[in-house]
Amino acid sequence: DAGVIQSPRHEVTEMGQEVTLRCKPISGHNSLFWYRQTMMRGLELLIYFNNNVPIDDSGMPEDRFSAKMPNASFSTLKIQPSEPRDSAVYFCASSFRGMGKLFFGSGTQLSVL
Amino acid sequence: AQKITQTQPGMFVQEKEAVTLDCTYDTSDPSYGLFWYKQPSSGEMIFLIYQGSYDQQNATEGRYSLNFQKARKSANLVISASQLGDSAMYFCAMRERRDNYGQNFVFGPGTRLSVLP
Numbered sequence: 025d026a027g028v029i030q031s032p033r034h035e036v037t038e039m040g041q042e043v044t045l046r047c048k049p050i051s052g053h054n055s056l057f058w059y060r061q062t063m064m065r066g067l068e069l070l071i072y073f074n075n076n077v078p079i080d081d082s083g084m085p086e087d088r089f090s091a092k093m094p095n096a097s098f099s100t101l102k103i104q105p106s107e108p109r110d111s112a113v114y115f116c117a118s119s120f121r122g123m124g125k126l127f128f129g130s131g132t133q134l135s136v137l
Numbered sequence: 138a139q140k141i142t143q144t145q146p147g148m149f150v151q152e153k154e155a156v157t158l159d160c161t162y163d164t165s166d167p168s169y170g171l172f173w174y175k176q177p178s179s180g181e182m183i184f185l186i187y188q189g190s191y192d193q194q195n196a197t198e199g200r201y202s203l204n205f206q207k208a209r210k211s212a213n214l215v216i217s218a219s220q221l222g223d224s225a226m227y228f229c230a231m232r233e234r235r236d237n238y239g240q241n242f243v244f245g246p247g248t249r250l251s252v253l254p
Contacts, residue, residue: 055239055240057242059244066244066245066246066247067228067244067247069241069242069243072239072241074239079235079239080235080241113180115182117182117242119242124170124187125172125184125187126172126182126184126230126232126242127184128174128181128182130180130181131180131181131182133180
C-alpha cells in the first residue's frame with residue numbers, strides 16, 4: 025500500500041515566485057489535511073478537506089495561500105507570491121472519515137530566498 | 138486557549154530506563170481520540186499509539202503505553218526500556234468533531250526526547 029505521497033520533497037525558490045505543493049492521499053481516505061511546521065509555531069493546520077470539499081481554511085495565513093482538491097486522489101497547496109517567511113515543512117495527511125489515525129506524507133521542505 | 142498542552146519542551150532518559158511524556162488536552166466533545174506521533178530527525182511523522190475517549194483500558198503498543206486519565210484530561214505516553222533510536226520529537230494530538238462538519242486534528246508543541254547511552 026502506497027502511503028500519502030507528496031511532491032516535491034524539497035523546493036527552493038525566490039521571493040515572489042509561485043510555489044505549488046502536491047499531495048496524493050491514500051486511496052479510500054476521504055479526509056485530507058495540510059499542515060505547516062516551523063520551529064516557532066510547531067504544527068499548524070492550514071486547511072482541511074472532507075470528500076474533496078474544503079471544510080475549514082481558517083488556518084490559511086493569508087490570501088497568498090490557496091488549496092484545491094479537484095478529486096479524491098489529488099490536492100494542491102499554492103503560494104503566490106511566496107515570501108521568505110513561508111519557509112517551512114509542509115505536510116499533507118489523510119484519514120478515513122476522520123476515524124483512526126492521520127497518515128502523513130514525507131513533507132515538502134520549502135525554502136524561499 | 139491551547140487544546141493540547143505538552144509542558145516538557147525537552148526530556149532526557151538513560152538507555153533502558155522508562156520515561157513518561159506528559160500531555161493534557163481540552164475539549165467539550167464527548168467523542169474524541171488521542172494520538173501520539175514520533176518525529177525523528179529525518180522528519181517523517183510516525184504514528185505510535187491511539188486512545189479513544191470511550192476506551193476503558195489504556196492503549197498499549199509494544200514498548201509504548203498511554204496513561205489515559207479522562208477526568209484529568211491527561212494522556213501521557215510511557216516508553217519502557219528506552220532505546221537510542223527513541224531520541225526524537227514526540228507530539229500529542231487530539232481528534233475532535235467540529236460542528237457536524239467532520240473532525241479536526243490538533244497537535245501539541247511537542248517534547249524532544251534524548252536517550253543517553
